[in-house]
Amino acid sequence: MLKYDRFTLENGLTVLFHKDTTTPLAVVNTLYDVGARDESEDKTGFAHLFEHLMFGGSINIEDFDSPLQLAGGENNAFTSNDITNYYDVLPANNIETALWLESDRMLSLAFTEKSLEVQRNVVIEEFKQRYLNQPYGDVWLELRPLVYKTHPYKWATIGKELSHIEDATMSDVKAFFKKHYSPANAILCIAGNFELDEVKALVQKWYGEIPAGIKYNRNLIKEAKQTEFREKVIEREVPANAFYYAFKMPDRLHPDFFTIDTLSDALGRDKSSRLYLSLKKELNLVSSISAYITGSIDEGLLVISGKLNDGVSFDTFDNAFWNELDAFKTNAISTSELEKIMNKIRTSKEFEDMGILNRAMNLCSYELLGDISLINKESEIYNNITADDIQRVAKSVLQKSCCSLLKVKAKENVK
């Protein structure tokens, strides 16, 4: 059981407190309810660029990082299609420095031209380093628009193209801040060896006076139900042919979410999973194969990806692949196979819960979903999954008409 307290400031800021008496460190985690899905299609990559700008100085503090480092702490942030998350880890007795810094940049940024100019360049280099200059690095830039036709998940957090980042203006930046960065759109979690009263007083002191802002009401275009198999082939300078089969799956709060997560484990978590055993060990068609879910808040994906062995054609593999999925749908996994999968899930969960930062981030994520108490029901949900459930979701999710396939074909000169 993960223990937590929850309270709200008058300005609407939701605050979570997680007490941990075993560590000398404190975590201050701030989740802003904005991700790449909230961008407009002609200005993609903005939520992520904005994350970088949050380190360029706030209204009263010239530099974010130095005071935190002076307090013995460190920080980082990430942006996903759903959220933007910032965290600080520092010695617990210096927690006030983190609250001072985080509350000031929630109040307002400095908005300097220099910061915008430099961070545009940094993000462009990040785009190159992670997406353009890596073999298979642009796969998700290609896969997303194949799978999503209307929902903003059709672009990646880094953005659709470099020009959107190059063209970002200061007025875009200010408007984005106003719309998404305010107590009404944030969740704060404090973790460490403190007393609740102490936390309440500190949070009130630093955040209480920040204007509430306007709660952003998301109204995204729902993705229409996919009814046809889609396929795209791209040719790249890579040494091996690669495949990405993406199946639509329900949203994060759907009752089958964890069952489908378990299905992906059964298919391709490790060297004991079904597809590894059949398509690699038995038929020797691939060098690697794995299955995973994207875990997004809106309708997500179960992805099965891997690389073909030299000399194996996409068609040969494709036949074997669908045969294997059909077999899986017809023969439910055994109870003992399910038990093994559950053992692995339990191990990961236990290790994941060890880190205080993980716990703080998880609490914020569950709060965002609308029911924080779900965080303590996860294990029970997994425990109640049966082999029949797995078979049922396999039948509903692993349908060709809900599948999009991206093939990355190796150019001859590289192979």
Added chain:
Amino acid sequence: MLNRTAQPALKAIDKIKFIAPKEYKITPHVSLYHMKDVPNETTRFDLYFDAGKCRGKNAMASFVNGLLLSGTKNKTSIEINTEINGKGGFYESGISQENSVISVYSLRENIVDIFNTIKDAIKNVAFIEKEVLEFLSDRKQGFNISLQKVNYLAQRAFQEELFGSNKNYSNTTELSDFENVCIDDLKAFHSEYYLKGLSKVVVVGDLNEETIQHFISESIEFSPESKPTYIDTIENNAGLRHIEKNNAVQSAIRVGKILFNKNHTDYLDFLVLNTILGDYFGSRLMSNIREDKGYTYGIGTMLAELNNVGYFMVATEVGADLKEATLKEIQFEFERLKTELVPEDELKLVQNYMLGQLLKSADGPYAMTDLFISVELHKLDLEFYNKAIYALNNITAKRIQELAVKYLNWDDMSIVTAG
């Protein structure tokens, strides 16, 4: 009215609690270290073998390490993996220049079963031809993918230049390595460096004495007759080398030289210099090359350690047309440290930051165990970290400048660019 312009008062970190794992002698040369103080069901064990890159020709060490679970006379690789995975275990293995390390994470109730499976798999690995060929084909594909990455190309060439004076350390994987593998060579390497190559066992978890004794008795047979020895000196080839890669949108850069490890008297102070230069977000290199010029997504420096030596390295990836400009800035930052004293406020910041990092490195049984192992490797104990706190609190700007003059000589550096 709340004063938002001044930083809240800071409290210093005066003391950090360091806890050593309990040591058991498996044989006079091999120890098991057990960290028992774990508040939940998680456990981990690590097996260290004297089976690093330097022990074998070509990619031998890496191949044998990757094949450890490939099957025995009585069990297939599938059966072995299913025993481990089915008990919820996570298996990791890897090699460095001088070590091979096997790590397993699991819940307490399954750790003994998984240990037994792994022991049997490692002891009796049969290097079955079908498995070996499949493994080599997968690895070759992975290697070909790596060759497309400027980062990998630079790191590989850097290793060749860095360990230039010793072939066992400088040799890197070539495509031809995948063609000329003889199963008898794999077996010979395995038998010399695994069957008699255990150098240490590390266990974290709330386990009872009986379990630990089981691990000890099961490990005895892998223990060598004498302690392995490693090189004491090695020299890097100074100078610039470029690896051409067509159509790269970024260039990777490595700059570095052979240096020392925790046993050297300049180590702790150099660590402060290293941090100022490039080992935290606000470092000189990050401020200049990322935050001021926007040339890169990231740049960093490190001091890496081997048993008896160490090396210093700067690493980054920058826009393809920016590699000369970046090298010039790196050299500029070296020179600045040699000619100007580090300002007091910057030094204070780095001191506090490093203390905070040390506090974090000692937080929790897993982190604490790793911190201990990193001194044990050099035959030191946890007192080292108290000395580190003292050194950190007492270092001066002048001392940092002296070290910069002594060690950051541009002409001594191996410099590699790829792109």
